[in-house]
Amino acid sequence: MKHPIELKINGDTYSLAVDPWRTLNEVLREDLHLTGTKLGCGSGDCGACTVLVDGRSVSSCLTLALEVQGKDIQTVEGLAPSGDTLHPIQEAFVEKGAIQCGFCTSGMEMSAAYLLSQNSSPTEQEIREGLSGHLCRCTGYIQIVDAVSEAARKMKQL
Ligand code: FES
Ligand code: FES
CATH class of the missing domain: 1.10.150.120 ([2Fe-2S]-binding domain)
Structure with a gap:
């Protein structure tokens, strides 16, 4: 059964419903189309899926979307200060x-x-x-x- 959640990503709040087993990586890439975050090994070994959660780097492939409700998530799309300026x-x-x-x-x-x-x-x-x-x-x-x-x-x- 899907659970309604709110995710705060790069300063924007997204309301969606997710199955409890879905990872943050799956939700970012497949549901929200934030594909700057990559999926490599899917098992915590390569670092390609790294995002910041409350300022700390985490493997989004090992993190359930339900775990990060109410937390401040930053992906590479939110690294630059604006669309035409690089960090x-x-x-x-x-x-x-x-x-x-x-x-x-x-x-x-x-x-x-x-x-x-x-x-x-x-x-x-x-x-x-x-x-x-x-x-x-x-x-x-x-x-x-x-x-x-x-x-x-x-x-x-x-
Ligand atoms: S995809 Fe390799 S650590 Fe997450
Ligand atoms: S894996 Fe190709 S640039 Fe690092």
Whole structure:
């Protein structure tokens, strides 16, 4: 039986009815068409599905939609301040060539956002640890680590 829920995502409130076993990832992608959040492994291993819930990074593939009612959910669609402006993290990913196929990118950027909210000047090792739950099959990670470091520099100038 479907349950009526309200989800607050990127500042907007969505009212919908969901089966209790459906994940936040399924609801974001299939019901709300917020497809910036990817689905990779579906088992908590790749990080592609990462979103922020009350400011903390979580795997949306392992989170039931019912669990996050009333919480503040942020997806990559809500990272940039407006439709025609990139977030400094996104700018840095573009500038440093940290995107190839892009499948891992939204999850990487959301974990970078969490990391930089906790630590505005992370070392390379801290960035590597902050992104350790993410797999990228394309870039070799060096450009991604460079991008997060550059994003930290940009965000301090704001
Ligand atoms: S799809 Fe969620 S961790 Fe891989
Ligand atoms: S850019 Fe392709 S998986 Fe990371």
